[in-house]
Amino acid sequence: MTDSRRRRMSGGERREQLLGIGRALFAERGLDGTSVEEIAAKAKVSKPVVYEHFGGKEGLYAVVVDREMALILEAVTAALSTEADYRRKLELGAMALLEYIEESTDGFRILVRDSHSGPGQGSFASLLSEIAARVEHLLGKELDHQGYDEDFAAMYAQMLVGMIALTGQWWLGTRRPRREDVAAHVVNLAWNGLARLEERPTLDPRRRAKERERRERRQEKAQAKAEKARERALRRQPLQPLEEVAPLEA
Structure with missing residues (x-):
């Protein structure tokens, strides 16, 4: 097709094209490793077009970061806003983050780069905050419901989000096990603690109830077995002779 017949992009279309190209390059190479020349070349435009829309690669980078932060915040907020019990909310929140990582890998790679945004607006740390x-x-209400001091909710929220986010960073490179299993195991640890971990964590409440019933039956059998062992041990013990009792004086 000749240039005369090729449709000219509108300003909005050109902006979206540059954002897509910049997003892919920033994810692969970071801000320092990406140049305006490379962005323009991939878009088949001149450098001034990039400057016209974003003022430079820094402006393009800032828009990309803002969009990714909005996407992940919207997903997590929607998950936590569902009508569900507290555990289910945590499961949905973990799944929302892992789904974002899996489906918007380039965006997540950009967000975890803190070298240019530092501790301020736009950094991964500020996103997690x-x-x-x-x-x-959510945690404040649950702590209060369980009789704990809800003043610690902010600290527990940082712990919980940090645990899920760092697990997500690790999972980004492995993609195994499945994201549903990762979410189930993360919430298993967060909800139950190391002392009461479930053997086969799952996001399915019906399967979880069955696992709980099986675990309780095993515990009951173990307790019954231990009680029988104690009874057998007692029966094997020799009888102790009774002490002689002095006759009563008349």
């Missing part, structure tokens, strides 16, 4: 702030209210 925003998510934690939305989790804090």
Whole structure:
């Protein structure tokens, strides 16, 4: 097709094209490793077009980061806002983060790069703090319901979000096991603690109930077995002779 017949992109279409190209390059090479020349070349435009839309690669990078932060915050917030019990909310929140990592890998790679945004707006740390702030209210209600001090909700929210996010970073490179299994195991640890881990964590509440019933039956059998062993041990013990009792004086 000749240039005369090729449809000219509108300003909005060109902007989206540049954002897509920049997003892929920033994910692969970071801000320092990406140049305006390379962005322009891939878009088949001149450098001034990039400057016209974003003022430079830094402006393009900032828009990409803002979009990714909005996407992940929207997903996690929607998960935590569902009408469900507290454990289910945590499961859905973990799944939302893992789904974002799996389906928006380039975006997540950009967000975990803190070298240019530092501790301020737009950094991965600030993103996690925003998510934690939305989790804090949920945890505060649960802590109060369980009789614990809800003043610690902010700290627990940071712990929980950090655990899920760091697990997500690790999972980004392995993609095994499945994201549903990763979410189930993360919530298993967060909800039950190391002392009461479930053997086969799952996101399915019906399967979880069956596993709980099986675990309780095993515990009952173990307790019954231990009780029978104690009874057998007692029966094997020799009888102790009774002490002589002095006759009563008349």
